[in-house]
Amino acid sequence: MKYLDEFRDGPLAGRLAGEIRATATRPWTLMEVCGGQTHSILRYGLHQLLPPGIELVHGPGCPVCVTPLELIDKALAIAARPGVIFCSFGDMLRVPGSGKDLFRVRAEGGDVRVVYSPLDAVKLAQRHPDREVVFFGIGFETTGPANAMAVRVAKQQEVRNFSMLVSQVLVPPAMEAVLAAPGNRVQAFLAAGHVCAVMGCDAYPPIAQRYRVPIVVTGFEPLDLLSGILRAVRQLERGEARVENAYERAVRWEGNPEARRVLAEVFEATDRSWRGIGVISHSGWRLTAAYREFDAELRFDVGHLQVRESPLCRSGEVLRGTLRPDHCPAFGRECTPRTPLGATMVSSEGACAAYYHYGHFVSAGSVAASH
Amino acid sequence: MEWTCPLPLRDYPTIVMGHGAGGQLSAELTEHLFLPAFRNPALEALTDAAVLPSLGGPLVFSTDAFVVRPLFFPGGSVGELAVNGTVNDLAMAGAIPLHLSAAFILEEGLPLETLGRIVARMAEAARRAGVHIVTGDTKVVERGHGDGCFIATTGVGVLRKGVELSPAAVRPGDVILCSGYVGDHGMAVMSVREGLEFETLIESDCQPLHTLAAAILEDPGPVRVLRDPTRGGLASALHEIARQSNVGLRVDETALPVRPEVRAACELLGLDPLHVANEGKLIAVVAPEAAEAALARMRRHPAGADAAIIGLATDAHPGVVAVRTAVSATRVLNMIFGEQLPRIC
Incomplete structure (x- = not known):
């Protein structure tokens, strides 16, 4: 497959890993920000190619994982209403709320549908003018443009029975939260390539300077990740803390101006609560005044919801990079993809799920035994 | 019709x-x-x-x-x-x-x-x-x-006379053969159900496998087990064999036959071809000395023309299926949980 196979080349990967080994003279801790990167690393076993001193910790960049429980409970309450068609990306259906997940709501009679694009939800609303169609608009800056576009189209075409439950979160404030947290071990970042493809790289030099960390914009294929790691290690060895773009085939410094324009029109910054982390100032988006009529939280009053987190789940520490998923006492025991206690065990981008699915042989025994 | x-x-x-x-x-x-x-x-x-x-x-x-x-x-x-x-x-x-x-x-x-x-x-x-x-x-x-x-x-x-198939017969060193391209059926159904359009039409591989099985079983002694990897894909079939035989299985991802259009669709949807359903493919576990001959018989049959050796049984990790990845590292292959491609068959 063009543009993919070239970046999965085994011998080239071996050569890059060799360069990393030759460059690293002491231990370094790197965080890959995005859950897609975490999955790629574990799926291809890239960590097995690195010298023992180079540790990868997994960042908070899994939108499904950081969506707060209260919002999931709201989604469940809205989805269970008669007359509502609740649309979501597939990942979100198995994420546990306080009591159940969207699959259960569907089994109990709720009309819950998986869509591949938020614009499909708008079309659905046009086909069903007698129903309220709600789209669960979760994600980082990457899903932002399509979600913004859906709301914009709904307004232009006067699709009044469409609304969006917005849970948009932003990467740079989360990176700062990781760096500012007590016990932080992260010395360099592999920044989320696709977020940068939309938003550009402007936000990162101040972070690199303030916290003295190299930030390397990195892609998702094995060679992308290895070259991102190599560049970060090179900077660390030289005592540098710059923003570098190792994903030039997708990322321009200024990002995608057209997407940014639509985003600025539809969304504005707001404080957001992150599951497992807490409230981070200016870390998310909500609809601007011009589009607020499409906000599902305002359209549906679901009353006060009592939120209940599993006391065993330590996904907050996993998301901040201070706990390795397989070091969690509940990992593979009380908590499996079949019976997830937290979202990090559900999403295809969640670090706990990635460890479970692709776990190295250290944990293979316990993985096999749990079936 | x-x-x-x-x-x-x-x-x-x-x-x-x-x-x-x-x-x-x-x-x-x-x-x-x-x-x-x-x-x-x-x-x-x-x-x-x-x-x-x-x-x-x-x-x-x-x-x-x-x-x-x-x-x-x-x-x-x-x-x-x-x-x-x-x-x-x-x-x-x-x-x-x-x-x-x-x-x-x-x-x-x-x-x-x-x-x-x-x-x-x-x-x-x-x-x-x-x-x-x-x-x-x-x-x-x-x-x-x-x-x-x-x-x-x-x-x-x-x-059939002389045939004794059982996962319990699988031994470390045995060879795993796959009769052709995997994932065609699941992606064919998914693409029409979800209205996804690709440049090439992906068609289901739905076909009977009894004559291909007969060709493999012409020399029945070295054939340990046959499975058709339907729902849950190759991953579920390999898991069944690994668990029932308590032998480890190791699959080489780069040896796995997957059509480019199916790979592309899987990339797009975030699916693993190893988890996608088939309706006209089989995997055979065969004693090492008979593997090449079995592969040749499969390839002479129209339903096995694209057959390939995809892996080995090993005593290194009993009951576990592992994949050797494109960068020569190893990961565990798990079964899918619950619904991935709802109701394909």
């Missing part, structure tokens, strides 16, 4: 509750729709049970139910699935498939023309697989209580 509604059925262009009530409408449906398509001596008697000739060997017996949306998809329909699914279950056990039963659960309002086309495709699939549909049943459920047409088939066959 064309289907013309026979005269006595034309008063009712769609299925009504009466078609399952056991009265005159039921009889007309059997006589004018099912019987002409499936015609064979055992069925012709139209009694409650078919009397079969003695089979002269151990019986192999299997059953399966088929629900798929949409009913017709590129490369097949629920009709072919219902025949080939049970034929292949028998074939994987080392049997010569012989007789099938077919039970239909129809939804009120299903166009008779749709049922006619499904039944015509079943009849053709049965001819191709060399089996007779010797008994059957029809029930009708109210509109909204079914998905058009559900089919359950049960099959009997006779075990």
Whole structure:
């Protein structure tokens, strides 16, 4: 497959890993920000190619994982209403709320549908003018443009029975939260390539300077990740803390101006609560005044919801990079993809799920035994 | 496949509750729709049970139910699935498939023309697989209580002479063969169901595997086990073998035959081809000294033309399936949990 196979080349990967080994003279801790990167690393076993001193910790960049429980409970309450068609990306259906997940709501009679694009939800609303169609608009800056576009189209075409439950979160404030947290071990970042493809790289030099960390914009294929790691290690060895773009085939410094324009029109910054982390100032988006009529939280009053987190789940520490998923006492025991206690065990981008699915042989025994 | 509604059925262009009530409408449906398509001596008697000739060997017996949306998809329909699914279950056990039963659960309002086309495709699939549909049943459920047409088939066959297949026979060092491109069926159904368009049409691989199995079993001694990796894909089939044999299996991801268009679709949807359903592929675990010969026999057969050696059994990690990745690292291959491609077959 063009543009993919070239970046999965085994011998080239071996050569890059060799360069990393030759460059690293002491231990370094790197965080890959995005859950897609975490999955790629574990799926291809890239960590097995690195010298023992180079540790990868997994960042908070899994939108499904950081969506707060209260919002999931709201989604469940809205989805269970008669007359509502609740649309979501597939990942979100198995994420546990306080009591159940969207699959259960569907089994109990709720009309819950998986869509591949938020614009499909708008079309659905046009086909069903007698129903309220709600789209669960979760994600980082990457899903932002399509979600913004859906709301914009709904307004232009006067699709009044469409609304969006917005849970948009932003990467740079989360990176700062990781760096500012007590016990932080992260010395360099592999920044989320696709977020940068939309938003550009402007936000990162101040972070690199303030916290003295190299930030390397990195892609998702094995060679992308290895070259991102190599560049970060090179900077660390030289005592540098710059923003570098190792994903030039997708990322321009200024990002995608057209997407940014639509985003600025539809969304504005707001404080957001992150599951497992807490409230981070200016870390998310909500609809601007011009589009607020499409906000599902305002359209549906679901009353006060009592939120209940599993006391065993330590996904907050996993998301901040201070706990390795397989070091969690509940990992593979009380908590499996079949019976997830937290979202990090559900999403295809969640670090706990990635460890479970692709776990190295250290944990293979316990993985096999749990079936 | 064309289907013309026979005269006595034309008063009712769609299925009504009466078609399952056991009265005159039921009889007309059997006589004018099912019987002409499936015609064979055992069925012709139209009694409650078919009397079969003695089979002269151990019986192999299997059953399966088929629900798929949409009913017709590129490369097949629920009709072919219902025949080939049970034929292949028998074939994987080392049997010569012989007789099938077919039970239909129809939804009120299903166009008779749709049922006619499904039944015509079943009849053709049965001819191709060399089996007779010797008994059957029809029930009708109210509109909204079914998905058009559900089919359950049960099959009997006779075990081939000298064949003893069992996962318990798998030994470290044994070779894993795969009969061709994986993931075609799952992606074909998914692409029509979700309205995804790709440059190339992805067609289901739905086909009978009994003659391919026969070719592999020409030298039955070294063949440990045969499996058709349907729902859950190759991953589930390999897991079953690993767990039942308590031997580790190691698959080389770069050796796995996957069509470029299926790989592209999987990339797009975030799926692993190892988890996607097949309806016309098998995996064989064979003693190492016989693997090349088995591969050659598979490749001479049209259903195995793209066969490949994809991995080995090992004593390194009993009961666990591992994948060697493109960058020569190793990861554990897990089964999918719950719903990934809902209701493919």
